[in-house]
Amino acid sequence: MTGCADGSPDRRPQPSRPSPVPSPSAPPRLPLVLAVHPTRAAGLSADPALLGHVRSGRQLTWQQLGGTGGVARVVRGPHAEDSGASAPSDTDAVLAVQRDPDTVAVVRADALGPGVAALPVDGRDPVTDPRGYPVTVDAEAGPGAVATTLWTGDIMLGRRVGIEIAASGDPALPFSRTARRLAAADLTVGNLECALSRAGPATQGGDSFAADPASLSGLREAGFDVLTLANNHLGDFGAEALRRTVSSARSAGFTTVGAGENLTAAREPAIVRVGAVRFGILVFNAIGETPAAGPTSAGAVRLRMPPRTGPLSASDLAALETSVRALRARADVVVVCPHWGEQYTHRPVAAQHTVARRLVDAGADAVIASHPHWVQGMELYKGALVAHSLGNFIFDMTFSREVQQGVVLELVFWGAKAMAARLLPVAIGTRHVPYFLEPAGSEAREILADVWRTSGEPYNAL
Known part of the structure; x- marks a missing residue:
């Protein structure tokens, strides 16, 4: 995987596959x-x-x-x-x-x-x-190059998660039960929902999240390649802390997207290569709290929309559509990662469907979202996957069963064609450490049922 947005070199070799490769003369x-x-x-x-x-x-x-x-x-x-x-x-x-x-x-x-x-x-x-x-x-042609991508829900490494990391002395603790599978993918993407600096005053009281920058080494060991940053907690300690967070993540070798020192920087997509395929990623925050990036001010890409930041803004959405169309010309696969929706519900709000479809019409191949802290439904629109919320991946919430559950989305590609979308259920265990559930187990089925119940076609068959 090569990160083109920040020029980082290949970090990880393509995984070896044990099966024999047919000779060039063999029919496909x-x-x-x-x-x-x-x-x-x-x-x-x-x-x-x-x-x-x-x-x-x-x-x-x-x-x-x-x-x-x-x-x-x-x-x-x-x-x-x-x-x-x-x-x-x-x-x-x-x-x-x-x-x-x-x-x-x-x-x-x-x-x-x-x-x-x-x-x-x-x-x-x-x-x-x-x-x-x-x-x-x-067949007329063989399968071509296979690329496995993994997309996780919210990752918060501060507060009580940070206390556990410090007590263990191991930045990789939060990923100790998932790292092998995450790192085996060709591309792994997660939403980092905390600052990595306390350079300013806390802006959300006890819900202000900041992690030690040393925790980035745990993310690296777990195989993360891209960190999406347009969310409502990146700005929890002010503009300077936001700038330092972006700088720290990039210095640690991650491609970041969705926030920066000004609007131009925040809008810059992540473009990463897996073999010959270019994956382009755009991100936006529809929840607020983190400042919107301006022409000369640090912040995140923002879309104003229900339920948190007002009626759907035509100008904000038009700007996002322009970004998608521009990225379509630079990437083989385009994914948009919104931070949107109502907290603590499995049901997407109506505006999520509206925005997702506009983004697909503009050229997105998938829309993969975060923020509600519960899993939400999926749908296909013109062949593009919309996942309305993956739930939590790493968080210290314990007040309900649902906030300790989530899914990791596995998207598998042959070249630039999406061949499979699989939900890998996870639960957050002791010390706020998530782990993958047995696919046919009762809790995994419970989580998937929560997704299917609020899904659109063709996933709404329960």
Whole structure:
């Protein structure tokens, strides 16, 4: 991964993949997969024999996949053995799954996208490990380069989290149970919701968050590449502390985005390379409290919108749309990360849908948001993923179960095409240290159900 916004060199080698790479003379092949609705995917898997049975036209039950329920409706695309001339296209088969959670599609992997989930076969994931996956079919082209990206919710390293770090003497303590997985991704992005300086007076009383700059080494060990800074706590200790926070993070090797010493600097996108693919990231704060960056004043990019900063500002939104369109010309994948919404609810406010769709219309490939401290729903709009809130990742809140839960969003790309969107549930444990939950466990299912209940199409199938 190369950070282009600040010129930082490659920090991390591309992860090695154990599967053999076909020789250049071998004809291209792609995985043949079982695609299911995202709300049913947790804990499901298959083996080559079962996939072969389904491919040849035999009946499939959800129990055979490790789930619950009766007989699944199977839609076989043109690459299944018995599909015949009247078979639906792979695209239509995928759409059938998105419309009906009781459907399983047999399709070639290049038809996948973030609206469905492909099951592992023999423990091999067809999206992240297409060359090691055991069942393949002829294709016009191979999968190309695979890039795995991880996006976390709010990271607050001050207050009681900071006390635990100081007591342990280990800046990596907050990441001790998640670092291996975070660092294995090709690109890892998190929202840093605290200052790294106390250069001025606290502006939010006991809710003013500042962490020791030494805590950045823990973020580095955990594999974070980009820190988004446009949030309502970056300015908790004034303008000089904000400037020092940006400087400290960049000096530590992070690409930062969303805040700076003036509006021009704050609006500068993060552009990072994963192999040949350029990922462009923009961020804005719709909550307030941190000052809005001005022509000559430090702050964060701001969008005024409900529920916190007034009615939706046409001029602010137009400026963001201009930024998205400009970034579209510089990046292969464009992601916008808002800090928005109502706290302590799973339900997005109406303005979130409005703004997200305007950003996608301007050229965003995904909108991945933070602030509510609870997980919120997702939706697809014109093929672009909108995740309204990932909840907390590292925080010292303990007053409800929901503030100690969140999701890490895994977006997997083949080249610049989004192939999968997976929610990895997390819980915050003792000493405010988060950990990944077993995907099929009861708490993980509870968190995912909270997401699905307030989601839009195609994730609203519960």
